Amino acid sequence: MNSMKKRDVENRLLAFEDLIMRISEALSKGVVELHDVEIEADELEIILQPVIAKAVAPIAERIERRIVELVKVAFEEVKLEFPGRVVEVKMGATKAEGGTRDKSIVLGGENLPPYFYITGLELAPHPPAFGGDIFDMRIPLPKAVKDVFGDALDNPIEWARVWVNKFGAEAIDVHLISTDPTIRDTPASESAKLIEDLLQQVKVPIVVGGSGNPRKDAEVFKKAVDVAEGERIVLNSLNLDMDLKDLCPYLSKKDAVVINFAPMDLDKAREINRKVYDWIPKDRIMLDLNIAGIGYGIEYGFTVNERARLAALIGDVELQHPFNVGAANAWSAREAWVSMDPYWGPREVRGPLWETLTCVICLLTGADYFMLLHPVSMGVLKEIRDYLFTEPNPSIDRALEWVSAKL
Secondary structure, rough: HHHHHHHHHHHHHHHHHHHHHHHHHHOOOOOOOOOOOOOOOOOOOOOOHHHHHHHHHHHHHHHHOOOHHHHHHHOOOOOOOOOOOOOOOOEOOOOOOOOOEEEEEOOOOOOOOOOHHHOOOOOOOOEEEEEEEEEEEOOOOHHHHHHHHHHHOHHHHHHHHHHHOOOOEEEEEEEEEEHHOOOOOHHHHHHHHHHHHHHHHHHOOOEEEOOOOOHHHHHHHHHHHHHHOOOOOOEEOOOOOOOOHHHHHHHOOOOOOOEEEEEHHHHHHHHHHHHHHHOHHHHOOOOOOOOOOOOOOOHHHHHHHHHHHHHHHHOOOOHOOEEOOHHHHHHHHHHHHHOOOHHHHHHHHHHHHHHHHHHHHOOOOEEEEEEOOOHHHHHHHHHHHHHHHEEEEEEEOHOOOOHHHOO
């Protein structure tokens, strides 16, 4: 009986030694697979480190022999070239150009995606421009805006003067909302008189906005271009709900610039541009694809604008126009103006910041002209523009200074 147990133990040891040898051989090849293996033991200890080292050593030796030095490859900066180019559009006309503006504004001309010049490529031909919003009647406005302009809000001419003389607005965007038949139904001739007065009192380009009523806006625009002949005013805006076959032939005889409005829809943008092309040259057309404030749909607006600009550069001629951005829409987000928990900061700061960040996002899509409601937004954006467009290779250290900025 003892003899049988002894042989059984010896057989088990031999089998175990054979298993270890097989494991060692498998490790030398880098792979170990065990199938249908059953080990019974009161105490078992297997040390495989020497075996692993023995298996890995030849591989390490081969690697050491092969890696003599890294491959040397010279870095060459990518030179981007696109077949398309955004058309240049001029807002306003100086005395030398037949108008009375102190300075005109040229937008567009881009042939690269936004701010690719920072990597050393050519500078963008024309920097973005910023205009101040005014209205032809008193309307509800955020407290942060009312605190800045005060009583000037009751007088659009004085409001425009404050924008230009105190805050450096580069253009004035007058919104003639009182012309809406459901509000005051102000006659087009009366609104034209306001445009005429504005042209005399401020010497920056003027953008004339309607009420949104397609029939009344057409009347207002006709009267506006009559009194602004030679000033190259901008009409904000034309849309597919208007009778373009009636309005555009009239505008074609004037020198006004038009903004074609197609809210977040590239197909409609192409459609209205095609229709307007029949009468108005491309260098008198801007494009507004609409934008919303942060938290109010700006991510979709950003995507649409970005797609439009890239399509223009690739060669889509129907989208090769400077972008207008109604950045004042940022105030539509209630977080920009309502009283909130102190954690969110004072609304006097929060509102302009909401508008500013909305504009910065639009800048990244290549937007060209911005309509603003608060002077602080304009001041910050002008600093950003000056920094980006006056230094061919902006300093990264300076760009990160905002991280430690204090109000």
